[in-house]
Amino acid sequence: MKEVQVQCYSGRTYAERPTSFVWQGVFYKVEKVEREWREPGERRFRVCTEDNKSFELCYNEQKDEWSLIELKGVEMKKILEILEKDARTTPEQISTMTGISLAEVKKAIEEAERERTIVKYKAMINWQRLGEEQVWALIEVRIQPQREVGFDAIAERIYRFPQVRSAYLISGTYDLAVLVVGKTMQEVAAFVAQKLAPLEGVQGTVTHFLLKRYKEDGEILERREEAKRLPLTL
């Protein structure tokens, strides 16, 4: 969101309807307010300007502040939010759910894939349910940053190992948090002792074996809250 100066018609309340705005030094006259609605703490207006450009103007009521979004970004965000929740949602479904035309949805998805905004589509699987033995370990790694490349070069040496499922640079008493998955404890221990710890620049590691996974990527793994609603209420 970018800063913007907005003039608006204020009747009974402030900001009933934006009439014009200045953005990046350019004056835009609002031709039409296409939609107005509320988001948490904000009032939003989708406007069309005289020269046929579409914008969303957001008025934050608490901060008493206007901001602006170019519409391309807004539509992209809507599409990506739906896909992030369920990657199998088809472009046709997304088009219906958002009111964005099918062609535009397809174009946006292609663009997101090309730019690697959408990194990958995959299923989230709870292998515990199949009784598969898996050992997960969270490893704290302290490293010596290097001139010019900082932590990145050593981080890359670490995250390129396929055993590393996630790798994060973090603040605090150690530098990298590395999630390693293996079949047995020995396998994970061997990876740490033989591959990770001896790397040049690695000053020390602390390995925590995971005992139970409760929630991942916002999903609770075991239980699902069952519907308790009555099937009919008026």
Added chain:
Amino acid sequence: MKNLISQRLDQIPSSGIRRFFDLLSSIEGVISLGVGEPDFVTPWHIREAAIHSLEKGYTMYTSNSGLLELRQELARYLKAAYYLDYDPYGELLITNGVSEGLDLAMRAILNPGDEVILSDPCYVAYPPCVLFSGGVPVWVPTNPEDHFKLHASDIEARITDQTKAILIGYPANPTGAVMSREELAQIADVARQHNLLVVSDEIYSRLVYETLHTCFASLPGMKEHTILLGGFSKAYAMTGWRIGYAAASAEIIQAMTRIHQYTALCSPIMGQMAAIEALKEGEEEVGQMVKEYDQRRRVIVKGLNQIGLTCFEPKGAFYAFPSISITGLSSEEFAERLLLEERVAAVPGSAFGQCGEGHVRCCYATSLGDIEEALRRMGRFVGGHKHK
């Protein structure tokens, strides 16, 4: 043992929906579009706040008006949302949902024979609440061509010396209709001219799409003429907590409180504690839920129209109210056969008034997967029952 039950109940028809409910309960694998509440569970932080309040020992009565902190938060909310000033010490009352608020409002203002104007169709509780208080419901028909809007001129045509109030509820259950600020202002003009009260049930105020909600009391000069009823059930997915509120002039709130103190005493304290948390920290979730309802709304409206159950685009609540005229069935027949043949439950529109006949209420507060499957089944059903 004759006449065990008061004659007052004779004028309240027992709900025809009861039989349908029993039928529904006996069938497995039903996708229900017949619900009237969110499919979301109350956001965890709100539940957690209530649990914490129980741990701290908040298990007692509150004042009849409700917890002061809740009333203060409400006053702040109404000010922020609608620039309305309600005094938490006398102009706000916490009720057991809008249901109790509506009953209190009617009992507080009606004398026997007083007429209350309401739209046909409307929420099922409106006419009985008027009748329980000795009032007379006066119907104003509305129609789908007009998106079931209530017109000021139609109201005015039904005003008599006996008219005491206009009872409205937008966004509307069962139709999903909303009214614009201008349309409501015309009703306000009529109310002012004829010195009528407007009882405005705004339980769905937060569930509006592509538009802003207009609070009736925020129309110029209408605060004194309005009993505003609202609550937490729909916006925060808190139906079972039974917390609502009434906002009106001190005189009316005092009268409502006089009834409330003897009939309900107060609303449950855990619900009130949860409601405080909802008002303080719940905004984010409301936005998320509205976003999801909006997506589902588009899916169901498009789907219903595609299978021939024509339906205007509802801009509020979480109901679509399609016409079933293509099948030639009555709304009760439609609902019953749809349930038996395709195991999809929808509410017959006739439950909401004569003008609801020929329609069914479909609630889209259910998962997208279920909505899509329900639409497939309904499509098959309509295909087999096209009016010859």
